[in-house]
Amino acid sequence: MLRQIEGIVIKSRDYGETHKIITIFTKDAGKITAIARGANKTKSKLSAVSQVFIEGDFLIYLSKGLSTVQQGQTISSYRHIREDIIKTAYAAYLVELTDKLMEERQPDPFIYKQLTLTLNWMNEEEEFMIPLLMYELKLFAKGGFAPVVDQCVNCGRNESLKSFSIQEGGVLCEQCFTRDERAVLLHPKIMKLFQVFLHVGLERIGSISVKKENQQLLRTLFNEYYDVYGGFHLKSRRFLEQIDLL
Numbered sequence: 001m002l003r004q005i006e007g008i009v010i011k012s013r014d015y016g017e018t019h020k021i022i023t024i025f026t027k028d029a030g031k032i033t034a035i036a037r038g039a040n041k042t043k044s045k046l047s048a049v050s051q052v053f054i055e056g057d058f059l060i061y062l063s064k065g066l067s068t069v070q071q072g073q074t075i076s077s078y079r080h081i082r083e084d085i086i087k088t089a090y091a092a093y094l095v096e097l098t099d100k101l102m103e104e105r106q107p108d109p110f111i112y113k114q115l116t117l118t119l120n121w122m123n124e125e126e127e128f129m130i131p132l133l134m135y136e137l138k139l140f141a142k143g144g145f146a147p148v149v150d151q152c153v154n155c156g157r158n159e160s161l162k163s164f165s166i167q168e169g170g171v172l173c174e175q176c177f178t179r180d181e182r183a184v185l186l187h188p189k190i191m192k193l194f195q196v197f198l199h200v201g202l203e204r205i206g207s208i209s210v211k212k213e214n215q216q217l218l219r220t221l222f223n224e225y226y227d228v229y230g231g232f233h234l235k236s237r238r239f240l241e242q243i244d245l246l
């Protein structure tokens, strides 16, 4: 069946000397893996559109096994992300995480929209950590391992929330926070942000200003949380960790 589908390339690997196998997260058909014949040749029309985090309009022959990309046109190459090594590293992380957590052929228009909004944001703005974290938390929820952030993970109380516990898998209230001595105390504003991240789409966010040190704290918490509950090894994380060392 031949279909025209919009999507974002979330994985691309060489296949033989001249072909590529690409995984496209599409708006209407979910995640699709397809061969792009000849895409490894520089003159190929499919070469540009087969790179990771390209947003494109694809003509794909869908089959039960490996599908085939017939044509592809770039909608956005997210040029400003590509020109910036740090943004490129984070975008690579974002699409790798998406690839790991989305199932084949299961459309999710909400997640798709959030991914395009996040990439657009990264492309246009200098500060992008908050949109990135927002997207990650929604993906964690999709993967079934989001932390409990609306109420105390231990007693269910939804007030006086005090700390975030990786061990307990969510936030703890002031009565329960001693359950995990390594839980990180969070300012009520940051606590509130967790709830916003999980429930609010990026389209509803004009801007959120969060201090750099708090962004860094959340970044570290998310990484540690993912390492405990996420399960899948992420190649792109290594590179990010190396950049952070600079």
Ligand SMILES: [Zn+2]
Binding pocket: 152, 153, 154, 155, 156, 157, 172, 173, 174, 175, 176, 177
């Ligand atoms: Zn409690």
